[in-house]
Amino acid sequence: MGKYTAKKIGLIGLLLTVLSFILIVISAIYMADNTDNEGAFSTAYNIAIFCSLFLWIGIILLIVAGIVYFIERKKLNEPKEHANKILYERFAKGEITKEEFEQLFISYLSLIQASLFQNQ
Numbered sequence: 001m002g003k004y005t006a007k008k009i010g011l012i013g014l015l016l017t018v019l020s021f022i023l024i025v026i027s028a029i030y031m032a033d034n035t036d037n038e039g040a041f042s043t044a045y046n047i048a049i050f051c052s053l054f055l056w057i058g059i060i061l062l063i064v065a066g067i068v069y070f071i072e073r074k075k076l077n078e079p080k081e082h083a084n085k086i087l088y089e090r091f092a093k094g095e096i097t098k099e100e101f102e103q104l105f106i107s108y109l110s111l112i113q114a115s116l117f118q119n120q
Contacts, residue, residue: 006068006069006072007065009064009065009068010061010065010066010069012058012061013057013060013061013064013065014058015058016054016055016058017055017058017062019054020051020052020054020058021055023048024048024052024055027047027048027051028048030044031044031048083108087101087104087105
């Protein structure tokens with residue numbers, strides 16, 4: 001649970017962005033209604049500036065989530081190639097029989113097929 005996945009980072013970023021945008025719009029409406037009251041206008045302006053900071057933090061988190069997503073995706077694709085290579089090497093060294101090789105290879109292909117359908 002302590003692992004920050006792209007989905008978690010993206011959801012936090014999206015939540016921050018949407019909430020900040022809503023608060024900025026509310027502050028802008030409040031400023032438009034209170035142009036004659038300088039204190040209320042100043043308070044709403046300060047809230048809008050403060051919320052814009054969180055808006056940018058949310059946008060940055062969305063960008064980070066995209067980067068983490070592509071890194072995670074790349075890592076998920078790497079072991080498939082290695083598993084195939086290890087299987088051939090074990091068969092070439094005589095560590096496994098032809099029947100074991102065929103059974104493991106079929107299992108390997110079914111895992112690849114399942115992961116392809118899952119990613120679609």
